[in-house]
Amino acid sequence: MSERVFITGYGIITSIGKNAEENFHSLTQRRSGFGEVIILETIHQKTLPSCEVKLHDEELREATKVKTGIGFTRTTLLGLYALQEALASAQLSATEIEAAGLLSATTTGGIREFEKYFFNLLDLRQEGDFVQFADTANPGEHCEHLADHLGIKKYIATISTACSSSANAIIQGAQLIKSGKLDCAICGGTEALSKFTINGFNALMIIDPGHCRPFDASRNGLNLGEGAAYVVLESEAAVIRKGKTPLAELKGYGNANDAFHQTASSPEGFGALSAMNAALKTGGISPADVDYINAHGTATENNDLSEGVGIQKLFGDTVPYFSSTKPYTGHTLAAAGSIEAVYGMMAIRHQMVWPNLNFVQQMPELSIRPITELIQQATLKNVLSNSFGFGGNTSSLLIGSI
Amino acid sequence: MTGKVQHFINGIGIISPQKNFDNQQFLTEISSYHDNVLNCVTPDFKNYINPIQLRRLSRMLRVGLSAAIICMRDARVTTPEGIITATGYGFLEETEKFLREVFDRQEKQLTPTFFMQGTYNALAGLVALSTKCMGYNNTYVSKGFAFENAMQDAMMQVENNATANYLVGAFDEAASVQYIINSREHHYKREHINSLSLFESNTPGSIQGEGAAFFCISGTPSDTTWCVLKDLRITYKPENAETLIKSLTEFLSDNKTSFDEIDAWISGIAGDTERDVLITTLGKSLLNKTPQIRFKHLCGEYCTAASFALWLGASVLKHQYIPEIVYASALKIPQELNTILIVNQYMNRNYSFYLLQKNQVPRYPAT
Numbered sequence: 049m050s051e052r053v054f055i056t057g058y059g060i061i062t063s064i065g066k067n068a069e070e071n072f073h074s075l076t077q078r079r080s081g082f083g084e085v086i087i088l089e090t091i092h093q094k095t096l097p098s099c100e101v102k103l104h105d106e107e108l109r110e111a112t113k114v115k116t117g118i119g120f121t122r123t124t125l126l127g128l129y130a131l132q133e134a135l136a137s138a139q140l141s142a143t144e145i146e147a148a149g150l151l152s153a154t155t156t157g158g159i160r161e162f163e164k165y166f167f168n169l170l171d172l173r174q175e176g177d178f179v180q181f182a183d184t185a186n187p188g189e190h191c192e193h194l195a196d197h198l199g200i201k202k203y204i205a206t207i208s209t210a211c212s213s214s215a216n217a218i219i220q221g222a223q224l225i226k227s228g229k230l231d232c233a234i235c236g237g238t239e240a241l242s243k244f245t246i247n248g249f250n251a252l253m254i255i256d257p258g259h260c261r262p263f264d265a266s267r268n269g270l271n272l273g274e275g276a277a278y279v280v281l282e283s284e285a286a287v288i289r290k291g292k293t294p295l296a297e298l299k300g301y302g303n304a305n306d307a308f309h310q311t312a313s314s315p316e317g318f319g320a321l322s323a324m325n326a327a328l329k330t331g332g333i334s335p336a337d338v339d340y341i342n343a344h345g346t347a348t349e350n351n352d353l354s355e356g357v358g359i360q361k362l363f364g365d366t367v368p369y370f371s372s373t374k375p376y377t378g379h380t381l382a383a384a385g386s387i388e389a390v391y392g393m394m395a396i397r398h399q400m401v402w403p404n405l406n407f408v409q410q411m412p413e414l415s416i417r418p419i420t421e422l423i424q425q426a427t428l429k430n431v432l433s434n435s436f437g438f439g440g441n442t443s444s445l446l447i448g449s450i
Numbered sequence: 451m452t453g454k455v456q457h458f459i460n461g462i463g464i465i466s467p468q469k470n471f472d473n474q475q476f477l478t479e480i481s482s483y484h485d486n487v488l489n490c491v492t493p494d495f496k497n498y499i500n501p502i503q504l505r506r507l508s509r510m511l512r513v514g515l516s517a518a519i520i521c522m523r524d525a526r527v528t529t530p531e532g533i534i535t536a537t538g539y540g541f542l543e544e545t546e547k548f549l550r551e552v553f554d555r556q557e558k559q560l561t562p563t564f565f566m567q568g569t570y571n572a573l574a575g576l577v578a579l580s581t582k583c584m585g586y587n588n589t590y591v592s593k594g595f596a597f598e599n600a601m602q603d604a605m606m607q608v609e610n611n612a613t614a615n616y617l618v619g620a621f622d623e624a625a626s627v628q629y630i631i632n633s634r635e636h637h638y639k640r641e642h643i644n645s646l647s648l649f650e651s652n653t654p655g656s657i658q659g660e661g662a663a664f665f666c667i668s669g670t671p672s673d674t675t676w677c678v679l680k681d682l683r684i685t686y687k688p689e690n691a692e693t694l695i696k697s698l699t700e701f702l703s704d705n706k707t708s709f710d711e712i713d714a715w716i717s718g719i720a721g722d723t724e725r726d727v728l729i730t731t732l733g734k735s736l737l738n739k740t741p742q743i744r745f746k747h748l749c750g751e752y753c754t755a756a757s758f759a760l761w762l763g764a765s766v767l768k769h770q771y772i773p774e775i776v777y778a779s780a781l782k783i784p785q786e787l788n789t790i791l792i793v794n795q796y797m798n799r800n801y802s803f804y805l806l807q808k809n810q811v812p813r814y815p816a817t
Contacts, residue, residue, distance in 0.1 A: 091557045154591075155569075163549055169631050182634045185627065186539055187570060188593035188753075192799070201686055205599040206592040208540075208570040216588055220603060227606045244545075247552050248565035305533070305578040305587040311566055322584060438566070439575025441587055 052284040053222045054294035055447070057138025059130040060390045062275035062377045063099035067133050072394055075402045076422055080376050082259050082271055088160070088241045096255055099273030099378030100241055101126065114197070119180040121158035122274075124190040126383075127238030130276040131194060134234065138280035139292075142199060149203030149230045151221045152191040152278075153213030153237030155382040157206075158184030160242035190238065203230055208382065210437030211344070212303075213237050214277070215385030215445055219301040221281045231286045236278030236386035245381070246272060252311065254348045260379075262345035262372035263352050263418045265409040270346040273378020277386040279393075293450070296393045299430065300331025300446035311438045312350050317358025319442035320344075324362050324432060327444040337430050338368045338446075340401055342388045343418070344434040345372020346379050351436060356414040369426070371404035371418045385435035385443065392431040392447045401426050455609045457679040458809065461525020461666035463517040464761045465490050466749050467645075467659060471516070473524055476765050477773040480748070483645040486638050487624050488659045488750035492516075507567075507576075510541050510623045514573040514662045515580060518619055521664035522581065525674050530666065531614035532586030534603050535574040535621065536596035538753020542625035544568035573621060586616070594796025596620070597754040598684045604667045605682065612669030619664035620754035629658050636724070637751075637797070648721035648747035649778070656720040659750015663757035671809055676764040680805040681705050687799050691731040694801060698736065698793065701803045713784045714741040714772060716759045718794030720751045725798035732793060740791075741779045743772060756794040756802055763790045767808045 060067065063081020064074035073079070081099035085092065088100065108125040109116065112132060120128070135145065162169070162185045165178040183189050188206040195204045203224065207217045214237025221233030249255050249272060256269035287294055304326060306319025313319060328335060344355055352372075359367060373391050380387055395401060404418035433445045465471045467488035469479050481491060490513055495504055498516040507515065514535075522528065548564035566572065571589040578587055586607060590599040597620040604616040629638060639655035648657060667679070683701045688694040702709065715737050719726050733742055743766070749758040766772055770787050777783070792804035 157591075159545075163552070166549060166553070169634070170627065172630065172633060179634060182631050185542060185545070185631065186593055186753075187591040188538065188596065191592060195686070203684065204592060204595060204686055205590055206596070207588065208591040209574070209587070209589050210569055210571055220588070220599075223603070223606050227609065229602075243552055243557065244549060244565075247557050247560055248548065248562060251560040251562035251565055303586050303588065305575070305584050307578045307582055307584045310572070310575055310579070311562075318584065437571070438569055439571040439587070439589075440578055441571060441575070 051226050053225050053281050053298045054284065054287050055279050055296045055298055055393060056282045056292055056294050057134050057280035058277065058390045058393065059133025059137060060277040060387060061101060061126055061129045062387055063101050063273055064376050074376060078403065078405060080405060081273065082378065090243050090246055092246055096246060096250060096257055098241060098271055101274050117177065117180055120193060121161045121181065121184055121190060122240035123154060123158055123238050124193045126240055126274065126276040127152060127190060127194055128197060130236065131198065131278050134278040134280055144232060146199050146201050148200055148232040148234055149221065149224055150191060150195045150200045151205045151207060151217040151233060151235040152194060153207045153217040153382040154187050154190055155208060155210060155213060155239060156242060156244060157187035157190050159244045160240045163243050209441040210439055211381050211384055212435040212437040212441040212443040213382035213385065215435035215443035216303060218279060218386060218389060218445060219303055219443060222298050222301060225281055225283045231283050233281045234278055235281060236276065237383040238276035239274050239381045239383040241272060241274045256347065259406055260347035260375055261406040262347040262374055262404055263356060263411060264407050265411045267347045267349060267352060269348055271378040273380040275377060275380045275387055276383050277390045279386060279389060296396055297448040297450060299448040300327040302326025302444045304442050306440035306442055308440060313354035313436060315353060317354045317361060319440055320355045320358030320434065320436060321361050323442040323444040324358065327432060327446040331446040333430060335363050336366065338432055339428040340368055340395055340431045341370035342392045342431065342433045343370050343372045344436045345374055347374060353413055355434065356411065356416060360414060360416055367416045369401045369419050371402055373402050375405035388433045389445050389447065392433040395431055396428050396447065396449045399426050399428055400424050455612045455669040457605050457608055458668050458671045459665050459676045459679055459764050460668050460672050460674050461521045461527065462676060462761055462764060463520030463524060464663040465492060465513050465517045466661035466758055467491060468748050471520060476769050477775055480775055485642055486657045487629065488645060488657060489624055490660060508541060508544050510621060511567060511573060511576060514619065514621045515576055517662040518577045518617060518664045521617065521666055525615065525666035527615045527666055529581050529583050530617040532607055532616045533574050533577050533583055534588045534600045534616060535619045536590045536600035536754050537570060538593055538596055538622050539625060539628050540570040540591060541568045541572060542628055543623060546627050594753050594800025595684050597756050598682060598802045601682055608667055608669040614668065616667045617664055618667055619662065620757035621662040622660050622752040622754050624658045624660040646747050649744060651721050652723060654722055654724040656722045656751035659752045659755060661749055661758055663761055675809045677767040677809055678807040680807050683803050685801040688728065688801060691728050694728050694732060695736050698803055705805055707789065707805060709740065711789050712740050712791045713787045713789050714743055715791040715793060716743040716745060716763055718759065719744055720746050728798065729793060729795050741781045741783055743776045744778045745776055753796055759792045759794055760804060763792055763806045766790060767806060
């Protein structure tokens with residue numbers, strides 16, 4: 049277990065950009081994707097604005113050059129969109145792709161199409177175009193479509209640990225590389241807005257109809273978002289063999305469970321603390337070496353308190369820069385971990401800290417506050433990226449500069 | 451590619467369409483099914499879950515949590531170091547209930563219970579909560595590879611911490627929605643059969659099964675050890691029988707095991723004339739001299755059915771006995787059963803190989 053794991057490419061699509069470049073510009077210009085829902089048909093289009101990718105399925109299909117009628121859901125199409133950028137940026141050959149692993153995360157797979165065609169699919173007398181979406185209640189279906197389309201054969205896995213899913217996909221990819229089972233792992237997550245998800249979170253009463261305010265005393269819930277991001281992980285041996293210059297190093301990671309409540313985090317921040325601690329430990333660095341935390345920061349009352357307390361416990365009086373980028377992208381659930389890992393890498397590459405939008409009022413329970421203005425010419429070597437979810441799942445990634 | 455650490459199965463808890471939840475009998479009482487759907491024979495949940503909690507849980511969460519607790523009692527572990535679960539379709543019954551509420555109430559005034567209980571990681575979270583396990587926690591939902599991904603994850607965890615106990619669980623329910631929708635891909639037989647005659651049916655499609663099975667994996671043997679899980683590998687969509695044979699040959703040679711050393715193999719044949727072609731060829735070629743065991747007539751076909759096969763293989767090694775109901779060869783069963791190979795397949799897409807060995811140290815205590 050001594051081999052290092054490097055990140056040699058990434059791809060991303062969110063409501064603030066169709067690729068890494070566009071996402072970067074939006075982050076620097078405080079441009080958020082929050083707004084009225086237009087593409088998904090729901091009664092909440094105006095009442096629960098979200099961070100929607102403003103591309104219709106047809107446009108995604110054309111851009112990714114996927115044939116019609118072969119069962120590519122919006123989840124799969126968003127995933128493919130980001131994957132194509134990731135593979136191009138890592139300059140992987142067809143042979144390398146075939147020998148790679150694909151670890152993709154989702155919370156609900158193709159539920160958007162499943163809910164759309166639910167009654168058609170269940171009535172076996174009906175035939176038609178919708179039949180291509182027959183297996184969309186299966187969350188692993190999107191990953192097989194992606195693997196088949198890209199020609200990935202060696203290893204495929206779909207991970208679903210609610211809102212920490214894609215962070216865990218990245219962790220598992222790193223473990224497979226360290227154990228020698230893979231040389232290259234393509235890891236991330238993809239998430240499409242659906243009625244199922246919007247109504248589920250709305251029933252839990254944790255959606256803010258206004259723009260979310262992470263770590264603010266007046267925060268009132270999250271905004272949902274959609275998107276996808278994948279990173280290409282390669283072993284140290286592969287990087288040396290190919291003479292590649294990696295973009296960053298995946299130095300450490302932590303996966304833990306809060307074991308407090310099915311849908312809530314402990315007010316003591318136990319899970320957050322142990323995930324971050326484990327990430328520092330596997331990375332062999334101390335808290336003082338962390339320069340920036342991209343917080344999970346969903347803007348729910350519960351998460352930000354638990355996470356904030358966890359951060360204070362770990363860092364004491366010298367808390368590094370921290371911010372949540374959820375006001376830009378919304379909470380992209382399964383994709384949040386990989387999207388924010390990409391933002392963490394961008395922070396390191398550009399030596400910038402992304403501002404936490406909409407923060408005004410200090411939380412009385414905390415003594416720490418997020419960064420609210422863009423910091424340029426920062427010195428960032430190590431970045432933590434947190435992802436927490438229902439079921440008590442907490443994960444933290446430690447990304448280091450090269 | 452296994453490290454020096456061995457992977458011991460130190461406990462099992464299974465709830466399946468056969469009565470095997472008590473870990474006492476080994477297929478002495480067989481249930482048969484006649485409508486192509488096999489449902490779990492369940493224990494009295496009160497033996498494992500307190501009554502207040504029990505009322506709040508869906509059927510599959512009860513089944514899953516009970517299987518996890520049976521496993522930990524069997525392994526004599528109270529808090530594992532990590533929990534990893536696997537499922538194909540998750541809690542589809544709850545997902546369906548929530549969706550129907552969304553439709554019926556036109557997205558208004560919904561309650562979140564079914565939404566929460568339909569989350570794929572709900573069981574892993576519940577087991578963590580029930581065992582106060584704050585360690586590693588993960589859930590795989592990779593169709594016919596979910597259980598294999600989960601088990602490989604646990605094997606890697608154990609390689610880094612040989613004294614730790616990892617709880618690996620599979621669960622899938624025979625949801626009616628899945629039955630209807632998968633009928634579009636002719637996943638199930640058009641005609642109703644007696645489940646025990648699955649392999650004589652000679653028609654396309656299989657039968658729908660379900661189950662939950664948990665395994666306690668550790669790098670250290672104990673006096674509850676069932677067997678050693680030597681290695682595990684997946685093969686995705688082999689183009690033909692030759693590719694499958696090549697993958698299996700490589701798997702065994704990487705594990706320095708010859709075909710002569712395999713005392714019996716467990717076949718994931720699903721009684722489906724269309725999708726059994728490759729695995730049947732394997733039985734007629736490479737493995738034609740190896741005693742064959744079959745199991746899907748007992749548990750049905752589902753994404754994580756390999757977990758039933760793993761229970762079966764571990765039981766054969768522990769009890770040193772192959773029950774007649776699963777034995778599918780005319781070959782003589784070896785006196786000593788030391789090595790078992792599982793070859794499973796799901797929908798002729800997801801193939802997996804498991805290599806199991808009898809535990810040599812320490813000896814099993816007299817039972």
